Amino acid sequence: MEGVRVLEVAQFTFVPAAGAVLADWGAEVVKVEHAETGDAQRGIVKAFSHDVGSDGSSFAPLMDGPNRGKRSLGLALDKPGARSVLEELVRRSDVFLTNFLPGARAKLGIDVADIRAINPDIIYALGAGFGHTGPEADKGGYDATAFWARSGSADYVTPSGATTLTHQPAGAYGDSMGGLTIAGGVAAALFAPKADTKTGRTIMGRVDGKVAFITGAGRGQGRSHALRLAEEGADIIAVDRCRDFETVNYPMATPDDLKETARLVEACGRRVVAVEADVRERAQMVDAVGRGIAELGKIDVVVAQAAIAAMAGEPAVQAWIDGLDTNLVGTINAVHAALPHLKEGASIIATGSAAAFMPFAPGETIGADPGGTAYLVAKRALSQFMHELAANLASRGIRANVVHPTNVNTPMLHNPPMYKMFRPDIENPTREDAELAFPTQQAMPIPYIEPVDVSNAVVYLASDESRYVTGTQMRVDAGAYLKFQSYHL
Template sequence: MPGKLAGKVAFVTGAARGQGRAEALRLARDGADIIAVDIAAPVETNVAPPATPADLEETARGVKGLGRSVVTAQVDVRDYAALKAALEDGVRQLGRLDVVVANAGIWSYGLSEEISDLEWQTTQDVVLKGVWHTAKAAIPILKDQGSGGSMIFTSSTMAIKGMQNLSPYVAAKHGVVGLMKTQALELAPFGIRVNCVAPTSVNTKLIHNDQTYALFAPDLPEAERTADRVKDRFATIPVMDVPWVEPEDVANAVAFLASDEARYVTGLELKIDAGQTLK
């Protein structure tokens, strides 16, 4: 039985690991061929250890293992010309474009009055401008095809509630929601739907790193700051009894928004938050 995305092509940014990899694999499992891009290199100010070209290749192997075609490129979403070229090359090879998942993101920590201009600007450039670049590159292709499409931006519960020590990220994610709503209006006449997913903490390197553990557990000696020791502190964020959700939980929401099951869903911020925003 063909998958619900059979014959379609999806473009995923930040695809080397974590949410991006889970999304690429889930869309491939549903029948889509994949254009997978990632910087796969360090980004200044990001708290998470960098993804690598080997990580991106692992994503590609996973897609191929599901019987789907994949095109990869090592691209920084801040570089519009390179991102556009990578997307156009992928479309040339795979034949079309139907789904766009603007997932690439970073964050760093600090009180609003203490963060540097570099931390602020780098976060805006990756988290907000990177989404705009992704959409800007994809929209002309989707319009020219004339068969609609689905664009899905990664937002966050922090675009709904806010959080201390993360003002650049919170501001950028609020901007992502505003961009989504605006583009949903602009693109509705073309049958192109635009939505966001808004996860709580996700079980990826973006939270599992030394700086995040230090923020959540400053009272623990550095050697004792492990996932097992901090998970109870993360568990205070949602209302359900979990410390974080899995990348696959977010990928499931992306797959729904990408499919015809959501054919009249646009302008939505879909929360995968285990109830965090109920507080």
């Protein structure tokens, strides 16, 4: 690992042990400690009733073992004057190690988003006793109380019938193994990715380095698209209205939902700009694009996902307006807000629907459900819009495609009006009633697909793997098209 620079802001043994292993492997490791007291482990004089050092010697295995081979720097991270020094260290480093709890990371400005804002390419490794998310994320843990007691190790080696658990075989038992595991993960992140044979550029993911602008990102398919693209290396501009519609009989995403999407993207190690904005308003889309570009620098991918199903919505005429304005006009607004900023190689993806290929039901009363009809009309119209868009952008090297899903396991499917559409024979059908009928829409015997099934198609269309794919109406529909359309070119 010669030439690799590691910055460690960690205490005790678990994560510092990873830094020591990386130093053993040749990395340059700089450990940041408290300016006055240093690593808290320096203050431990006894462990398991034994002295941690010996008289007349400065050697203390408890401290020296997990910190061998490092250089140490005393820095008061809670003081404003120290920030510029920390930021310069981050800029010069390839890896950042920490085991600080969430509150401390937030207070000191060393969480993944803070560090990635300084150095977007840095590898951020976090060690936690009880997980970095979940109800115990803020809980500190030591070897015996976390790894030994909670992993099952203690229970496994304790004889049946014993009145007490067997003690761990040695101090820092789990810390040392955990540190070695972290070091291995860091090594994989540094060296495992393949390099492009022509450019020599390291490829971390299928959309590594791209920025994706996604509407409807608060939950459901939009969140799924954001996470899959982030997992494959993209930074995200996540947009959602975050307010209910009077005409839609199921709740929309909330501000907290959008915040959760942002948190999950950041947990993938990617940057995110989350904006509450209504796709029906072009000015709001332009503002969201501007805010995203100001922080992330560009847009490479547009995913126009935002949609509603205003089935049986009242007032009926308003349901028609809301459906068309969100699903069709909203798609156009999102695309056109981003379009002036797109360069050769960009990809525009709109979400259609298997409904776009379905005829009106025989005997259906015209005008009986304007909100429901608006969904079908909008999806058909946006399909033609994207076809013409692709034709007009092809010479500029910008691609445009539509993904048409069938039933998707999201709140848009799971709501009373949708259940009633599939089970008109029951006055108040339940989800269980509707799920018996859901498979009738697909040729394959399934009730619905998952959001990630659509997201995988989105990742393909966003990536350079599809660099010559444009103007397509890609169906992720489990054969729904086959049930409603005959073969034709």
